[in-house]
Amino acid sequence: MIKYLLIILTVTQMSKCNQQGSVKSKPEMKIYYGTSQSWSGGAMGSGKGTNYRFYISRSDSTIAFDSVWVNGYRLALKKRNDFSSKDTLVFDATAFFPGSKPNAPEGVPEKKGPVESLKPCCDDALFVIRFIFDNDKDFLSSSSLRILPRINYP
Numbered sequence: 684m685i686k687y688l689l690i691i692l693t694v695t696q697m698s699k700c701n702q703q704g705s706v707k708s709k710p711e712m713k714i715y716y717g718t719s720q721s722w723s724g725g726a727m728g729s730g731k732g733t734n735y736r737f738y739i740s741r742s743d744s745t746i747a748f749d750s751v752w753v754n755g756y757r758l759a760l761k762k763r764n765d766f767s768s769k770d771t772l773v774f775d776a777t778a779f780f781p782g783s784k785p786n787a788p789e790g791v792p793e794k795k796g797p798v799e800s801l802k803p804c805c806d807d808a809l810f811v812i813r814f815i816f817d818n819d820k821d822f823l824s825s826s827s828l829r830i831l832p833r834i835n836y837p
Contacts, residue, residue: 757800
């Protein structure tokens with residue numbers, strides 16, 4: 684009797700191994716394009732920087748975008764609901780480099796620029812965007828970035 688019970692138990696365990704679980708596939712998304720626009724403040728100490736904007740195809744609403752690696756920096760992404768549409772998500776990121784002010788009081792900490800960081804993947808890409816889907820981190824990359832004319836503020 685125990686012999687039959689062990690055989691039945693073994694067969695049921697083996698059949699469980701052959702069953703397919705529900706596997707969620709990576710959502711289909713693509714980067715339409717990204718833009719880069721450098722700027723320089725006119726007043727002494729106002730600094731300089733680069734504004735980035737990324738246009739991505741809309742996908743599942745449970746996807747969260749958090750970071751972009753571009754020009755050797757890791758920047759935070761901010762979703763622009765005012766520019767996004769039903770089929771396109773728009774994100775902004777800014778690399779700000781503060782200027783030095785004359786006669787700064789001693790002991791005042793100096794502001795620093797963005798965090799330098801290597802891309803986590805896709806070495807040939809100009810920028811890499813990280814997104815989180817079902818607690819898994821994945822990346823989108825692009826090898827083109829539209830450079831917009833530089834802005835020099837008065």
